[in-house]
């Protein structure tokens with residue numbers, strides 16, 4: 467894939483990722499990318515990793531490249547991505563680099579860049595780094611100015627203090643709640659047990675030791691990977707189950723009855739209470755998010771703004787529009803009072819606070835509207851994608867339409883989103899409605915419509 471000016475793309479939606487020691491992610495790539503990042507960023511850079519076995523290798527190579535470009539480095543060791551971001555935000559740094567492949571299987575690793583303000587690097591910033599990487603137009607500093615690396619262990623206590631400062635600790639510690647926590651052997655094991663300790667509630671942990679072989683289960687917080695947590699909770703006495711992904715920027719919840727809450731549920735619940743707390747306000751999420759989010763927000767006097775897919779896009783829109791909350795349906799929740807990025811430990815603290823103040827998680831979930839979804843796709847040649855989009859938009863002139871990313875048409879009882887794939891010659895059709903049949907009907911209707919336009 468290439469960007470609009472023809473430069474081959476290196477960064478995906480969440481940094482540069484690949485199987486370790488393949489050409490996509492080896493130490494030579496890490497070194498060269500380090501030189502590009504070091505040339506792009508100005509000032510000292512914070513570095514951290516998740517728990518993967520290849521972290522030291524990738525980090526060392528990337529660090530050497532950055533130091534060659536004159537960057538001083540502060541190495542935080544194994545930390546959740548949001549903990550590093552909080553330190554970047556709170557200090558005077560040129561940015562941050564996290565060696566992580568988030569939720570990918572153990573053979574993967576990745577390099578992710580954080581902007582000087584602590585948010586995920588914008589697409590524009592990544593493109594500038596990509597151009598430097600390909601042109602090899604690196605800053606090579608003189609011998610006196612080669613960068614140095616020092617270690618620091620202040621990021622985690624600072625991060626935990628930050629979360630506590632925006633959390634009702636008294637209410638939580640006075641509550642009878644008990645928590646079960648599964649860190650999936652990821653970086654969250656360095657933070658969330660300590661956080662729960664400080665919140666003063668009883669808790670039990672699973673897979674809390676960071677271990678890049680992921681002996682417990684893989685690090686994507688899917689229902690499959692939540693089985694152990696749910697099984698553990700079935701012994702009884704737990705009010706909330708918490709499951710992090712590998713770098714603990716995302717959190718998925720299990721209620722006291724052992725039901726797995728998909729990410730749209732926690733997004734809607736947290737959004738609802740953010741609006742209640744702020745007397746309304748704006749919530750930002752991506753255009754594919756469930757209508758349950760909009761319902762939960764409007765019932766608390768707030769409004770929803772939709773963006774294209776990608777957490778950096780959500781975070782920046784929140785910043786520009788002074789939003790009270792935002793996030794994605796994959797368990798990535800963003801709390802502006804803390805920082806403008808997905809924050810797994812913050813999400814855990816907030817959900818505990820919500821349950822402590824409002825009754826059981828299953829009841830809160832049951833009060834949040836539910837919709838059925840249907841997904842389908844159809845072939846579409848790349849050169850027809852634009853025509854299809856404009857025809858769909860014309861056809862829906864009388865309806866409420868959102869064209870942030872593809873064409874989303876809202877109906878009285880649901881919506882449909884038709885979106886061309888960025889990488890394949892297909893159109894994806896995604897619908898939602900109050901019944902399974904209706905959701906399928908809407909999606910099928912639009913699939914046929916797209917087929918008809920292509921001719």
Ligand code: MG
Pocket residue numbers: 568569711712713714715716
């Ligand atoms: Mg992650």
